[in-house]
Structure formats: C-alpha cells, structure tokens
Amino acid sequence: NAGVMQNPRHLVRRRGQEARLRCSPMKGHSHVYWYRQLPEEGLKFMVYLQKENIIDESGMPKERFSAEFPKEGPSILRIQQVVRGDSAAYFCASSLKVQGGNEQFFGPGTRLTVL
Amino acid sequence: GESVGLHLPTLSVQEGDNSIINCAYSNSASDYFIWYKQESGKGPQFIIDIRSNMDKRQGQRVTVLLNKTVKHLSLQIAATQPGDSAVYFCAEIGGSYIPTFGRGTSLIVHP
Numbered sequence: 001n002a003g004v005m006q007n008p009r010h011l012v013r014r015r016g017q018e019a020r021l022r023c024s025p026m027k028g029h030s031h032v033y034w035y036r037q038l039p040e041e042g043l044k045f046m047v048y049l050q051k052e053n054i055i056d057e058s059g060m061p062k063e064r065f066s067a068e069f070p071k072e073g074p075s076i077l078r079i080q081q082v083v084r085g086d087s088a089a090y091f092c093a094s095s096l097k098v099q100g101g102n103e104q105f106f107g108p109g110t111r112l113t114v115l
Numbered sequence: 116g117e118s119v120g121l122h123l124p125t126l127s128v129q130e131g132d133n134s135i136i137n138c139a140y141s142n143s144a145s146d147y148f149i150w151y152k153q154e155s156g157k158g159p160q161f162i163i164d165i166r167s168n169m170d171k172r173q174g175q176r177v178t179v180l181l182n183k184t185v186k187h188l189s190l191q192i193a194a195t196q197p198g199d200s201a202v203y204f205c206a207e208i209g210g211s212y213i214p215t216f217g218r219g220t221s222l223i224v225h226p
Contacts, residue, residue: 035216040219042217042218043159045215048213059213103164109157
C-alpha cells in the first residue's frame with residue numbers, strides 16, 4: 001500500500017510564475033490536508049478537502065492560492081504569481097476518516113523555492 | 116536544554132539514555148493529541164496518540180503523558196538510538212479536527 005505521494009519534490013519558480021503542487025492520498029483515503037512549513041517552524045494548516053469539496057480553507061491566503069481535489073486524480077495546490085515569501089515546504093496529508101480519529105499520514109513534501 | 120532566538124529548542128542525549136520531550140498546548144478544549152517525528156527532508160511521521168480521557172499511553176519504546184490540568188504533553192523515548200534523531204512535534208486537535216502543531220523540538224542523539 002503506497003503512502004501519500006507528492007510531486008514534484010523540489011520546485012523552483014521565478015517571481016510571478018505559477019506553482020502547481022500535486023498530492024496523491026493513500027489508497028482509500030478521501031480526506032486531504034495541505035500544510036505549509038517554514039524553516040524551523042511547525043506545520044501551519046492551509047486547507048482541508050474531501051473529494052470535489054473544500055471543507056475548510058481558513059488557513060489559506062485569500063489571494064493567489066487555490067486548491068482542488070477532483071473526483072479523479074490527485075489534489076492540486078496552486079499558487080499563482082509566486083513571491084519570495086511563498087518559499088517553504090508544502091506537505092500534504094491524508095486520512096481515512098475525520099470523526100473518531102484523525103490520524104493523518106503525511107507525504108514527503110514539496111520544497112518550493114522562489115527566486 | 117533550550118536555545119533562544121529563532122532556533123528550535125534542542126535536546127541532546129547520549130545513545131542509550133532516556134529522552135523526554137515536552138509540549139505545552141494552548142486549547143483546553145482539545146481532546147486528541149498526536150506526536151510526530153520529522154526527519155530531515157521528510158514529512159512528519161506519526162509516533163503515538165492519546166485522547167483526553169487518558170493520562171498515559173505506551174507504545175514501543177515510547178510513552179506519552181498528558182496533564183490536562185496544566186495543558187502539558189510529554190513524549191518519553193526509552194533507550195534512545197541515533198535513528199531517533201529528528202524534530203518532534205506535538206499536535207492538538209479539538210472540535211475542528213484540524214491539528215494545531217507546536218513549533219517542535221530537535222532531538223540529537225550522540226553515539
């Protein structure tokens with residue numbers, strides 16, 4: 001059973017370009033979470049999605065950031081017109097259910113560098 | 116011990132010693148807690164969890180203690196090994212089911 005997969009592992013973008021980060025959850029998991037981690041800090045929640053629905057996007061900036069989890073295919077975190085402050089590690093996690101237990105399995109992350 | 120400034124708190128131990136990593140959580144309504152281990156360049160990995168109706172839970176070489184009175188969580192690692200070197204995060208979860216992560220503690224195990 002493959003774990004959570006993220007690609008690319010490393011992404012370099014110039015200011016103003018778009019970044020697309022992909023996350024494939026564990027098999028059977030329909031809950032996906034995106035987090036951002038700055039150096040020497042904990043993970044900060046961005047958005048929680050179920051298939052085709054955004055459940056909670058309270059941690060995601062209102063501008064330039066969007067996320068989706070289509071019926072088929074991976075979840076996508078999209079950052080438009082990137083700025084240097086977007087440089088961080090972005091982690092995706094998935095879980096089987098949300099009630100009665102919230103153990104989330106994390107992917108290896110995508111390290112975004114904005115030049 | 117702890118370092119100041121922007122660096123992570125750091126705990127240095129000798130191989131074979133027991134390690135205790137502490138975490139203070141903020142929300143008294145949190146009812147589920149998880150400890151994660153994050154190795155360099157990797158995502159967080161689940162270690163052990165505990166619910167608020169318990170004050171202790173044991174796993175393999177790890178024990179989590181919960182003190183709700185002072186909102187304190189600790190992770191004890193027995194017979195620490197070099198492979199335990201990593202950053203350890205506690206996370207608290209309340210009614211929103213979205214975990215709030217602490218800043219982390221860096222554990223360094225010297226052979």
